[in-house]
Amino acid sequence: GAVVSQHPSRVICKSGTSVKIECRSLDFQATTMFWYRQFPKQSLMLMATSNEGSKATYEQGVEKDKFLINHASLTLSTLTVTSAHPEDSSFYICSASRGSYSNQPQHFGDGTRLSIL
C-alpha cells in the first residue's frame, strides 16, 4: 500500500532553534500534502495545505512566517518551525493522498514529536 515517511520522529532542541520536518510519499506522487498539529489527547488540527510548485495555503491563525512549508517535488514536502519556542512543542503529522478525488484516503506519516526546551 501507499506509504508516507516522516522524518525525524522525535526532536528535542533548545529555544530559538529552527527545526525542519520532512514528509515523503514513497511510492506515489502527491501534488498535495497536508500538515497537522496534534495536542495531547486532542484531534488533528490542520495547519496548512502544501501544493507542489506553489505556495502553501495556511489555515486561519497559523503563522506563515513561523511555519514555513516547501513542496519542491511531487514526493517531498517540508515543514520548518522557525525560531521554535516551548509553546511550539507538539506532535506534527503530515499526510498525502494518491489522487485528487475525495474517495482517496489520506495516508499519514508516523508523526514528529517536537519538544522545545
Add this chain to the structure above:
Amino acid sequence: GNSVTQMEGPVTLSEEAFLTINCTYTATGYPSLFWYVQYPGEGLQLLLKATKADDKGSNKGFEATYRKETTSFHLEKGSVQVSDSAVYFCALSDLGTGNQFYFGTGTSLTVIP
C-alpha cells in the same frame, strides 16, 4: 459547512465486548467517510472507508455503514481485543472543499483483559 461529531471517550471495555463508537457528520456535498486509528506515539492509520451512501467499510473485524438518511458512520466491532486499544478518529473528505479532511475529536478506547 463540513464537520464531524464523534462520541466522547474515553471508552473502557472488557475483552470480547461489543464496541460502538458513534460518528455523525455534516457536509455540503457528497463526502467520503473514513475511520482512522492511532496507536500511542504513532501517526494515523486508515482503518476503513466508504465512499457513497449504503456502502459498508470493513477491516480487521471493524465495520461502519455510510447512512445518508441519518448522516452517520458508526464504527462497530463484535468482539474487541486488548490490541484494539487506541484512539479512533472519524473523518470526512469532500471534493467540494479540495479534499480537505475534517476529523472528529477522537475516541480513546481501552480494552482490559
